[in-house]
Amino acid sequence: MLTFANKTDYFSVNGMYTKLANMHHNWYPTHYNKYYGIYKQPFLYATEIKQGSNIYIIAREDGKNVGFCDLDISGKKAWVAGIFVNPKYRGKGIATEMLEKAKTIAKEKGFNELNLCVCNKNPSAEQLYKRLGFKTQQVYEFASSMVTKL
Numbered sequence: 001m002l003t004f005a006n007k008t009d010y011f012s013v014n015g016m017y018t019k020l021a022n023m024h025h026n027w028y029p030t031h032y033n034k035y036y037g038i039y040k041q042p043f044l045y046a047t048e049i050k051q052g053s054n055i056y057i058i059a060r061e062d063g064k065n066v067g068f069c070d071l072d073i074s075g076k077k078a079w080v081a082g083i084f085v086n087p088k089y090r091g092k093g094i095a096t097e098m099l100e101k102a103k104t105i106a107k108e109k110g111f112n113e114l115n116l117c118v119c120n121k122n123p124s125a126e127q128l129y130k131r132l133g134f135k136t137q138q139v140y141e142f143a144s145s146m147v148t149k150l
């Protein structure tokens with residue numbers, strides 16, 4: 001089931017975001033360091049959600065939060081800034097469902113495309129994004145940007 005984060009979710013979102021950031025740090029320690037945007041301070045979730053700059057889609061299963069998708073709509077482009085699913089719940093379509101929801105919301109907010117970046121050490125995530133219609137836009141040293149029309 002999908003829902004949206006409120007203040008009772010800050011702690012679990014922070015835990016999942018930290019795992020996502022640590023994965024990237026382990027791949028490229030110098031690039032994904034504590035100054036990189038993917039390492040968010042816990043208070044930032046509260047601020048982002050209150051200000052409406054970011055929408056946190058939450059996947060709930062068995063009474064707990066098992067995934068999140070951070071949709072950043074603060075700028076000229078809509079971005080999936082982070083997505084994570086608890087390993088025990090992977091391969092069940094949860095990320096697919098969250099990304100489809102992110103597309104719908106971004107479109108409703110008036111964006112005509114949805115962007116994201118994927119680390120070049122993460123081919124399974126890239127595969128998932130391609131299946132959902134994202135196309136590689138630019139290839140950088142550590143990651144590629146991808147975009148899909150809405």
Ligand SMILES: CC(C)(COP(=O)(O)OP(=O)(O)OC[C@H]1O[C@@H](n2cnc3c(N)ncnc32)[C@H](O)[C@@H]1OP(=O)(O)O)[C@@H](O)C(=O)NCCC(=O)NCCS
Nearest residue numbers: 083084085090091092093094095096117118125127128131
């Ligand atoms: C990438 C990630 C969000 C995907 O979440 P998910 O809920 O497993 O995604 P889905 O179930 O919608 O689709 C996963 C794909 O993996 C396949 N899969 C099957 N079993 C799987 C399993 N046990 N674990 C992971 N993927 C599995 C699915 O068939 C699907 O393949 P396809 O895209 O080629 O059809 C999740 O693996 C994750 O949290 N990874 C760590 C964080 C991460 O890499 N985030 C992306 C950063 S850019």
